[in-house]
Amino acid sequence: MSSTDRRPVHVGGELLASRASGGLVHLSVLAPGIGERFRPGTAVAVSVGHPVSRSRLARRSYWIHEVKPVGGRGLAVGLVVEPRGAGSRWLAEAPVGTPLELTGPLGRPFALPQEPVACLLVAEEYAAAPIFPLALRLRERGCAVTLLLGARDEAHLMSALEARRTARAVTVVTADGSVGRAGRTADALPEALASSGAEVVYAAGPTALLHAVAAAAEDHGAWSQVALEVPSPCATGLCFGCQVPVVGEAGTPRSARACVDGPVLRGDRVRWADL
Numbered sequence: 001m002s003s004t005d006r007r008p009v010h011v012g013g014e015l016l017a018s019r020a021s022g023g024l025v026h027l028s029v030l031a032p033g034i035g036e037r038f039r040p041g042t043a044v045a046v047s048v049g050h051p052v053s054r055s056r057l058a059r060r061s062y063w064i065h066e067v068k069p070v071g072g073r074g075l076a077v078g079l080v081v082e083p084r085g086a087g088s089r090w091l092a093e094a095p096v097g098t099p100l101e102l103t104g105p106l107g108r109p110f111a112l113p114q115e116p117v118a119c120l121l122v123a124e125e126y127a128a129a130p131i132f133p134l135a136l137r138l139r140e141r142g143c144a145v146t147l148l149l150g151a152r153d154e155a156h157l158m159s160a161l162e163a164r165r166t167a168r169a170v171t172v173v174t175a176d177g178s179v180g181r182a183g184r185t186a187d188a189l190p191e192a193l194a195s196s197g198a199e200v201v202y203a204a205g206p207t208a209l210l211h212a213v214a215a216a217a218e219d220h221g222a223w224s225q226v227a228l229e230v231p232s233p234c235a236t237g238l239c240f241g242c243q244v245p246v247v248g249e250a251g252t253p254r255s256a257r258a259c260v261d262g263p264v265l266r267g268d269r270v271r272w273a274d275l
């Protein structure tokens with residue numbers, strides 16, 4: 001395998017650690033062959049449910065938050081799961097040592113700028129998972145990184161402390177005002193864009209926020225890249241169950257598959273009204 005080989009692999013992994021933090025659960029998963037191909041913005045698909053009685057057919061995708069070596073056993077990927085439905089609860093409650101089937105890394109990552117430009121990174125709740133490693137890569141390239149992080153409350157906010165270590169400036173917004181400013185993440189966008197002087201805006205989170213980011217970036221004359229969460233039943237490009245309406249290079253409407261053409265797409269290419 002070359003170090004630039006980005007094709008996903010299907011591997012047997014193992015849950016190495018599980019730690020609840022507020023309303024989120026941080027997992028460390030042994031994922032041989034996946035961590036090596038990781039780029040910020042890619043995800044891993046996990047087959048959820050007991051392998052013998054496999055009651056849930058669709059794989060569930062999770063952003064890769066970090067990659068770490070585990071003594072002599074290869075690389076582990078860090079995932080951040082919000083337990084909310086059957087699959088995520090199964091994963092969040094799985095005991096350490098549980099064998100897991102994994103496919104990844106999936107899709108196209110965030111594209112990094114050629115020049116060291118100012119960047120604004122916007123994310124809500126667990127979707128900040130790919131934004132932290134992206135911030136590190138951008139800093140390594142000399143980019144000035146500003147973070148805008150939002151959540152419904154403190155329990156669903158990813159570490160504000162880690163954010164302050166990662167970025168030049170951080171704004172935190174919670175809907176209930178339990179930490180940072182009270183309000184909606186989208187409402188803080190114009191000020192964050194102006195104060196950061198961002199030429200590129202990266203975002204991950206719910207569709208409404210991504211749409212707001214794409215629109216605000218365009219108003220500001222900046223490029224945007226958005227990481228979409230579209231349910232991806234096969235996660236391999238075969239079933240066409242994850243189509244996103246986009247504008248093609250020639251300006252004609254077409255569809256992109258979120259799992260292979262995305263999950264990161266240019267904000268100005270998504271036909272938001274048709275989603």
Ligand SMILES: Cc1cc2nc3c(=O)[nH]c(=O)nc-3n(C[C@H](O)[C@H](O)[C@H](O)COP(=O)(O)OP(=O)(O)OC[C@H]3O[C@@H](n4cnc5c(N)ncnc54)[C@H](O)[C@@H]3O)c2cc1C
Pocket residue numbers: 043055056057058060061062063064079080081082083084085086087088089126127129228229230231232263
């Ligand atoms: C690229 C990407 C990255 C993501 N990253 C994260 C992340 O970092 N953290 C996080 O918490 N979530 C993430 N998600 C969302 C995650 O994939 C799940 O949708 C979420 O965990 C809820 O899944 P669930 O099984 O708990 O909910 P459910 O409501 O049980 O299921 C979710 C989806 O699976 C379908 N489904 C349910 N049961 C079956 C079945 N038996 N057979 C077939 N289909 C079924 C549902 O229709 C639904 O579309 C991401 C999604 C995408 C696409």
Ligand code: FES
Pocket residue numbers: 231232233234235236237238239240241242257258259260
């Ligand atoms: S999920 Fe099957 S093609 Fe994307």
